[in-house]
Amino acid sequence: MIYTMTLNPALDYVMHPLTLDMGFTNRSSSEELHCGGNGINVSSLLNELDVPNIAMGIAGGFTGDYLLRRLQEKGIASNFVCLDRGNTRINVKLNGIVMTMVNGMGPKIAPKKVDELLDRMDVVTSGDILVLTGSIPSSLPSDIYTQIMRKLGGRGIQFVVDAPGQLLMDSLEAHPFLIKPNNHEVGRIFDVTIESPEECAPYAHKLHEAGARNVIISCGAHGSLLLDENGVEHIVPTAHVRLVNATGAGDSMVAGFLAQVTQGVDYETALIFASACGTATAASKGIAHRERIDRVVSALYKKMGRAIPGTIARDIEANKARVAAEDSGESSEGDK
Numbered sequence: 001m002i003y004t005m006t007l008n009p010a011l012d013y014v015m016h017p018l019t020l021d022m023g024f025t026n027r028s029s030s031e032e033l034h035c036g037g038n039g040i041n042v043s044s045l046l047n048e049l050d051v052p053n054i055a056m057g058i059a060g061g062f063t064g065d066y067l068l069r070r071l072q073e074k075g076i077a078s079n080f081v082c083l084d085r086g087n088t089r090i091n092v093k094l095n096g097i098v099m100t101m102v103n104g105m106g107p108k109i110a111p112k113k114v115d116e117l118l119d120r121m122d123v124v125t126s127g128d129i130l131v132l133t134g135s136i137p138s139s140l141p142s143d144i145y146t147q148i149m150r151k152l153g154g155r156g157i158q159f160v161v162d163a164p165g166q167l168l169m170d171s172l173e174a175h176p177f178l179i180k181p182n183n184h185e186v187g188r189i190f191d192v193t194i195e196s197p198e199e200c201a202p203y204a205h206k207l208h209e210a211g212a213r214n215v216i217i218s219c220g221a222h223g224s225l226l227l228d229e230n231g232v233e234h235i236v237p238t239a240h241v242r243l244v245n246a247t248g249a250g251d252s253m254v255a256g257f258l259a260q261v262t263q264g265v266d267y268e269t270a271l272i273f274a275s276a277c278g279t280a281t282a283a284s285k286g287i288a289h290r291e292r293i294d295r296v297v298s299a300l301y302k303k304m305g306r307a308i309p310g311t312i313a314r315d316i317e318a319n320k321a322r323v324a325a326e327d328s329g330e331s332s333e334g335d336k
């Protein structure tokens with residue numbers, strides 16, 4: 001089973017302002033509300049791909065109730081500690097000419113709620129994957145990810161960590177199965193400016209030597225690099241799409257990679273699929289749906305001049321058949 005952990009979930013309120021003049025009232029042309037927070041995004045994409053997973057975390061107040069209800073409606077299994085006071089944050093994403101984000105701080109979390117969460121983590125057992133991703137609310141100890149990994153260490157659990165700066169570096173002592181920073185985050189860690197996957201390679205090796213087993217570094221439209229646990233570098237480009245909203249694109253990559261490697265697929269194929277999932281979300285309002293992922297997978301293989309591997313091609317065909325069957329079911333329902 002794959003578990004995702006979102007300590008500071010959010011409702012992502014996406015606005016599309018036509019202007020952004022500081023000090024004046026600006027008007028948005030449309031708005032959307034999505035369930036957010038990195039772990040929840042990973043769970044949402046896994047759910048699109050029908051990969052069993054459970055979203056864990058801490059939620060509170062009316063926003064937390066809404067979030068948990070939406071997860072349930074979408075069929076995403078969850079195991080959240082509920083706060084007695086305080087609201088899950090609302091993160092504002094201003095999707096104008098330049099994307100601007102204002103992320104909330106999140107509610108205060110009482111120590112007994114942290115203990116409750118740590119107790120609940122005993123459900124994660126040998127053979128499971130635990131994805132630790134996203135910011136840590138300021139009222140929680142800054143080493144909470146390390147605490148969780150130490151508590152669960154030695155139980156045959158694989159950790160995936162997608163966190164900024166020191167949080168990521170501290171996690172390496174637990175030899176995570178996968179880390180996935182982007183080029184900017186890696187640049188900040190090593191105090192360098194890097195754009196392309198090729199430029200990221202020396203830093204991926206440093207992260208590997210420091211303890212990470214697989215290192216993916218995403219570089220936006222420049223593509224992405226995977227240094228796998230055998231020390232082999234893989235570089236894939238990005239399919240060309242119209243950018244709609246990059247929020248959750250990195251989380252979608254993590255989900256896409258896990259969806260493939262848990263089926264025993266080779267690392268290069270998993271990276272290509274991960275890249276397509278990230279791109280599909282960047283081209284979507286919210287986390288990508290299955291149909292768009294399939295279209296982007298096909299476009300990416302075409303761009304690379306390669307045939308789609310059999311297992312993925314069969315999944316795409318099966319999904320097309322499912323959608324067609326649902327559509328014809330709907331139209332015959334409508335005829336009644």
Ligand SMILES: O=P(O)(O)OC[C@@]1(O)O[C@H](CO)[C@@H](O)[C@@H]1O
Binds near residue numbers: 010038103135248
């Ligand atoms: O404030 P954090 O925890 O660093 O980031 C939270 C967040 O920006 O990340 C996700 C995208 O990856 C969004 O769904 C969410 O709003």
